[in-house]
Amino acid sequence: MHIEQLKYIVEVTKTRSISIAAQNLHVSQSTISKAITNLEKELGINLFTRSRLGAIPTAEGKNIIKKAYEIVVKLHEIQEEAQEQTSLINGEINLSASASFFTPILLRSLSNFKKDYPNFRIVMTEKKSPNIIEAVLQGKIDFGLAMIDEIDWDAHEELVFETLLEGEILVCVNKHSPLAFSDYLTPEELINETVVMYDGEMWKDSISQFMNRYGPMNILFTSNNTEVIKKSVSEGLAISFLMDIALKDDHYVKSGEIIPIPLMNFESSHSYHRSFGLVRSKKKHFSFATREFLKCIKLHFSKLE
Structure with a gap:
């Protein structure tokens, strides 16, 4: 037989x-x-x-x-x-993530995954959400981790989005700032502050609305590098607005160099709450390895909630 x-x-x-x-x-x-x-x-x-x-x-x-x-x-x-x-053992994943994902959240997931599969290769790049969408559509990456609020989903019916995390924007100040002792901050308290701003369209729109409604803030510079932004805040050069999920397990926050504080009483057409998640093409078939890596990401994210 x-x-x-x-x-x-x-x-x-x-x-x-x-x-x-x-x-x-x-x-x-x-x-x-x-x-x-x-x-x-x-x-x-x-x-x-x-x-x-x-x-x-x-x-x-x-x-x-x-x-x-x-x-x-x-x-x-x-x-x-x-x-x-x-x-x-021999596979490879290509992915891109927005800056808020790239800080310790994604890196911790990668570290855990590599312990189980040391020979598997993962190529990660940091991109803005619109660039992530373009890379997914062109098949340059297997999937992206992006901010859903920055994506026009009606224009991209061929994409699938799965929410992984909900976050909110916090005001980040230096530990020596007079603002550091507040339980929360209002827009009026931030007028005339020097700001280091994340370089994203929705962030710029929100800050523009903020200044139009409440008064000017001095924009020191903009950057899509969150480490540069946090370094500037830790050295007392400026305040900034960052996502709470980008500050999870952050060494500046743990050491007390940066104090994250909720912002109250600010109504904007762009809410200070943000949704983050997985972006992929409907045509893209995930390999077993990709599914395992996503399980690792989701498990780590669930522990942050």
Whole structure:
């Protein structure tokens, strides 16, 4: 008895035809017919009744064919498991993330994943959300981690977004700032403050609305590098507005160099709450390795909530 014989009788049972089974398995009809005949001789029973209506399992053959089907399913599972393990050893993922994701959240997930799969290669780049969308659409990355509020979903029906985290913007001040002792801050208290601002369209719009409504703030510079922004705040050069999720496990916050404070009483067409998540193409099939990495990300994110 050979594995091929079991595969042949299962396929013939599905199709009720030796010729169709031969086409599906890319072998000749004579190969399948001879294999079934030899198996029937070995077992001492007829598995099929052959007629112009096709190949129909016999009463005594049905139980044999059922067990053959179970064996073939297990063989497929073994092959899939081997392929998945191979992909985890030799595979690669390309992804891009917005700055708020890139700080310790994503890096911690990567560290945990690499402990289990040290040889797997992950290529990460930091991009703004619109650039992430473009890279996903062009197939340059497997998926992106972006801010949903910065994406026009009506214009991108071919994309799928899955929310992973909800966050809010906090005012970040130096520990020596007079503002550092406040439980919360209001817009009026921030007038005339020097600000280092994240370089994003929605952030610029929110700050513009803020200054139009309450008064000017001195913009020292803008940057899409959150480490540069936090360094500037820690040295007392300016205040800034950063997402709370970007400050989780942050060394500046842990050391007390930066004090994050909630902003109250500011109503904007762009809420100070933000949604972050996974962006992918509907056409993109995720490998087993990619699914495992996303599980690792989601597990770490769930611990932050």
